[in-house]
Amino acid sequence: MKFDFHCHSDFSDGTLSPQQLLKYAAEREIQLLSLTDHDTVSGLSILKKEIGSSNASLRLIPGIEISASCDFGEVHIVGLDIDEENQDLIKRLEIQQAARWQRAKLIQGKLSKCGVEGVYDHLQDNVKQVVTRTHIAKAIVGIGSAKDMQQAFKKYIGKKGRARVKQEWMSMEEAIHLIHGAGGMAVLAHPTRYPVSNRKLAYLIESFKSIGGQAIETAYPSLNKDKSAWLELHRSKNGLLASSGSDFHYPDLKWTDLGRFPRLSDDIPHVKQLLSSKYN
Ligand code: AMP
Ligand code: MN
Ligand code: MN
Ligand code: MN
DSSP states (O other): OOEESOBOOTTTTOSSOHHHHHHHHHHTTOOEEEEOOBTOOHHHHHHHHHHHTSOOOOEEEEEEEEEEEETTEEEEEEEESOOTTOHHHHHHHHHHHHHHHHHHHHHHHHHHHTTOOSHHHHHHHHOOSOOOHHHHHHHHHHTTSSSSHHHHIIIIISTTOTTOOOOOOEEHHHHHHHHHHTTOEEEEOOGGGSSSOHHHHHHHHHHHHHTTOOEEEEEOTTOOHHHHHHHHHHHHHTTOEEEEOOOBOOTTOGGGOTTOSOOOOTTSOBHHHHHHHHTO
């Protein structure tokens, strides 16, 4: 069965609308898909409606990717199989969305000091709902202040960039609690992408489990064999389930195409075993 439990639409920093995403997934014969936009559930009802009115055989697992803060910095917590109408979740996400706009304003302030103007106005005119650094990087490129997204991150909004603004997100505990409150499973997203040592990452995985986390992504693009083996060891040691997803954002990035990620051995306990029987 072809599936993908991590991807984005244009309600956050993907480029495809939920309608286009459905078509794109159908072309790739994906049968089970979780849309996991950053800090929003707004694309889910639209995608659901679209599936209902088409003859697509795809089944949607309502999802989310919440930005959270913990002792090690920023982490992303994916929620799978959530109730997208849960009011506590929606209300808290609205607060985080507003904080993102506030951050964008502060970033514009710092960009102005570097002579880069007009980014915030561009965002206000073009962002559908959740503003992310992806949008900001694209705007910087669009006005010619960086040659590509990588350079925009490096020069301005990445960890060492001149217009970096540190953001406090909700705590990892709160993110997990909200996901549970909405009936979902909490998944630690792309663990090896956090800039921490292996020792700290091992500790992060342990704390994630101890506060109720249920699964960890162990199959996603860019993972080499050593890292996969390391993650599998820590998944199993902590009694977590595995999850897999491409983190698809846009069609031009072929290495993160929808449905594309390393395949895990069938004997590894995986969220797909639970989800495929529920969403059959
Ligand atoms: P935010 O959550 O607004 O801080 O934005 C983070 C998003 O920016 C991530 O979800 C990625 O999609 C994207 N991103 C982060 N770092 C980079 C980078 N170096 N190059 C391109 N995109 C990036
Ligand atoms: Mn993103
Ligand atoms: Mn992420
Ligand atoms: Mn993502």
